[in-house]
Amino acid sequence: MPVNLPEIESMELYPVAGVKLGWAQGHIKKANRKDVLVIELCEGASVAGVFTLNRFCAAPVTLCRQHLAGNKGIRALVVNTGCANAGTGEQGMLDAKKTCNAVAELLAIPQDAVLPFSTGVILENLPMDRLLAALPNAVNNLAEDNWKDAAYSIMTTDVAPKAVSEQLNIAGKQVVVTGISKGAGMIHPNMATMLGYLATDAGIEQSLLTEITKEIADLSFNCISVDGDTSTNDSFIIIASGQSEVQFNSREQAGFAELYQSLLASAQKLAQAIVRDGEGATKFMSVNVHGAKTMAEAKAVGFAIGKSPLVKTAFFASDPNLGRILAAIGYAARECDSLNDLDTNLIDLYLGDVLVADKGGLAKSYKEADGQNIMNRAEIDMTVKLNRGDVDVTIWTCDFSYEYVRINADYRS
CATH class of the missing domain: 3.10.20.340 (ArgJ beta chain, C-terminal domain)
Incomplete structure (x- = not known):
């Protein structure tokens, strides 16, 4: 069992305005388990990511980098477990694009506004018929209070789901930070084999968010190791929806230090949760x-x-x-x-x-x-x-x- 990893309760995970999550059972690897997740973001949200440095990176990682580099505004994320879509060549890229296209059609957004993520077995092709069939159910489930189910839906060999949430008071206004992660084995930095998603309803200017996402990753997910193996699919994303009354355009603004520390502490807790749930860990x-x-x-x-x-x-x-x-x-x-x-x-x-x-x-x-x-x-x-x-x-x-x-x-x- 995980080492002193607290159980999560839905009521303890605060919704983030502008971020909706929906899950489905796609039967990607195993039947009757949550294994597909769609996250819908409000228009105007800022999104930044850090990804694996493994040269054999998965097709969805490559596509994520391309879509983020386009700077056209990210509106959705889609995650599947059970199959990493890594080591799959041209077919893997085509499948990642098909997944983005399907989500884009369901949400009526551009296909390059979708970020795809996969985790699971390497050197196997995605079962696209099952994945595509599950996406409408995930979209129909979209809700701001689905963080606990979302945490379950991204697990692979994890024994327990991993989530963190906090409410802050910044300049008299309430700000929320909530996040989830997955990972248990093939864990080592640059990055650890994991998926991590951290969201806040504060607004953070895009270049500033990109800058701090790298810093936070280096002090959290890039400070853990379970077995020394660096994966093909590691991804850490920070989302700033901008739906609260707090907006940051520079580090010097009053209250930014408090938000930064909350994001960093949340990322560290999610990273530590991965180690606590390390495959077979007792210490x-x-x-x-x-x-x-x-x-x-x-x-x-x-x-x-x-x-x-x-x-x-x-x-x-x-x-x-x-x-x-x-x-x-x-x-x-x-x-x-x-x-x-x-x-x-x-x-x-x-x-x-x-x-x-x-x-x-x-x-x-x-x-x-x-x-x-x-x-x-x-x-x-x-x-x-x-x-x-x-x-x-x-x-x-x-x-x-x-x-x-x-x-x-x-x-x-």
Whole structure:
């Protein structure tokens, strides 16, 4: 089961004015489950996205990039699970376009105003007859309060749906931020294999929204790892409907900092929820890296630890074999050349509040029983102090269990 992932309730997910969601059962991979989602946006909404850096990116990712680059105004999103439409060549692009055309006809909008998203098995073609047949039902279900059902409709190997919602008071006016995400396996940054959709009824000027979407992704979904595999379909979208009385055209405007922090915190919660629901996860781990020279250095160290199979299996077994963490730190230079001059004699390592390594060596105060007590917990903090700069970052990851192997061995069964 997910690690301390709270259940979501429909009443806790605030509707976002100007954003309607409708789901359907398309039987894409399995019968009788929600697996198709349509999101309709009001005219004038701003939309920005960040996508996978995997060179084998899926057809819908390519088409999303093209439609966003057109700057003609996005009016709808369409999502299917069960089939990634990746590794499908020319047919995959044709199918993605057909999906957009079908949604466009149903909503009476231009086809290039639709963003398509797919997630599921790679190297299989979309079952277009089933997908197209489901779209009218999804459109008929459109409503502003469908966020919980929407969260269910984008799940694949997820055990639980993932959603977040908050109401803010900005300059005496109410603003809503609500979002959903999916993901459990093939999770690693740039981006993690996930879909994430975050919406606010505040207005945010398009170039500003594009700018902050990349920043927020880098500090949330690009700070998680379950298994070190980067997917073909990762997509993170922020929508600003502009239906509240609050409009932002620059960072300097009063109240923007509060909205930015809400969007960032919401994205981080959605990203952490993916790790908590990591395939077979029993431990949720935060890797805090302090004192790097650059963000690239900090992330390289954090991910060297966070994706190490030896570290992750030790945490699953609650075995304080903590030398594995030092070994991972030591090979982080493979991902960041500036770490080639890393002085290991300056490094301190903490497990929770227990000092494990002091100036690169076993701390005289460390007792294995203390480490064992921390390792037995479901949520564990590690802190690495590099003591070479002033840049900090936190990476979120989970352990590797027997269940991870079973899930991925049986994924297509």
